[in-house]
Amino acid sequence: MSKKDSGWTHEELRASVESYLDIQRRIREGEKPIKKRYYERLSEQYGRSIKAFEYRMQNISYVLSLQGREWLSGLTPRSNVGTNIAVQIEDMISRIESREPNPVVAFETKVKSALTNKNLEKPIGNEAPKRNVSSISDFERDFKVKAWVLKNANGKCEFCSNPAPFETNSGIPYLEVHHVRRLADGGSDKIENTVALCPNCHKEFHYGINRKEIVVELYRKVPRLIFE
Ligand SMILES: [Zn+2]
Ligand SMILES: [Zn+2]
Structure with a gap:
């Protein structure tokens, strides 16, 4: 957790998330809320700078962007947020919107930070990843497997x-x-069973008429893969 993230109380974090969602709602309803007024109000109430709240709002944009959701224009996502705070933000959003949590943030922020690790070791992964009972993401995946595969692909589709x-x-x-x-289907969560693909591939x-054939080709193309 970075220094900037420390010391934020649950209450001020929640007030920030509520403000953010309120701005979004008003815009959807055709109003023109002034974001700065919100930061000013929060700043007065909690004694942090206006800028601090603006940055926090950008962290909220980042959490929404990880979920593939809309974020407020003018508040470009800032990913410099500790996993701990990011997870709290994610949790607050789903509570305020009273919807089932779909936690992706903890996993994705860990992937991101592992990607910047120069000595990222080849992970062992899991032969038989555990099924999550309560969550929407069905399996407990190892973030290191995803990070390693992405890093190894170096920005190019492996197919x-x-x-x-x-x-x-x-x-x-x-x-x-x-x-x-x-x-x-009982596949492992290991780098020997995992590839980085462009969205088309x-x-x-998943859906191509030739999917059986291209799997054979994939195994040939990517030598680290082991048939399961
Ligand atoms: Zn591709
Ligand atoms: Zn897939």
Whole structure:
């Protein structure tokens, strides 16, 4: 956790998230809320700088962007947020919106920080990842496996070799990490069963008419893969 993240109480974090969602709601309803007024009010109430709240709002944008959701224009996602705070933000959003939590943030922020680790070791992963009972993401995955596979792919699809189509808000080339033998079919969560694909190739492996054939080709192309 970075120094900047420390010392934020649950209450001020929650007030920030509530403000953020309130601004979003008003905009959807056709109003023109002034963001700065919100920061000023929060700043007065909690004795932090206006800038501190603006940055925090950008962290909230980041959490929303990890969930693939809309964020407020003018508040570009800032990924410099500790996992702990990011997870709290995610949790607060789902509570305020009274929806089931779909936790992706803890996993993705760990992937991101592992990607910047120069000595990222080849992970062992899990032969038989545990099923999550309560969560929407069905399996307990190892963030190191995803990070290692992404890093190893170096921004290129491991099947068609094309570069990732865009960068994410975290500054990472966007590739999708795919388990060759599906976890739901008993596949392992190990780098020997996992590849980084561009979205087109990924969809083809799931829905393409030739998916059986291309899997054979994939095993040939990516020598680290071990047939399961
Ligand atoms: Zn591809
Ligand atoms: Zn997949």
